Amino acid sequence: MDQDHLPNVYLRFLERFPEIAEAQGTLARTVRETNPFDERTDRLIKLALAVGAEAQGAVRSNVRKALHHGATVDEVRAVALAAITTCGFPTTIAALGWIEEVVAAPADR
Helix, strand or coil: CCCCCCCCCHHHHHHCCCCCCCCHHHHHHHHHCCCCHHHHHHHHHHHHHHHCCCCHHHHHHHHHHHHHHHCHHHHHHHHHHHHHHHHHHHHHHHHHHHHHHHHHHCCCC
């Protein structure tokens, strides 16, 4: 995946704190390599966590990555809908909005 849709604040973080970014990347890879889930499931789980945290950037990123790893748009939407009873209606509606914006974006993402 390319860096075209990375927020400027994150790109500046990478420039300003390369050692910390590298350490965080190593941690993320280590966690990923030790979990029992395939990439698709891993991204759907991370999407659910991002929805619950109301983390717009993380929702968008994990939607893109889940779709890239074979999740369907319906599965991605289902993750947001599952948040209704745990995280609340406003959280779910916000997440669905972010999901739809990513889904509607040009396919060259």
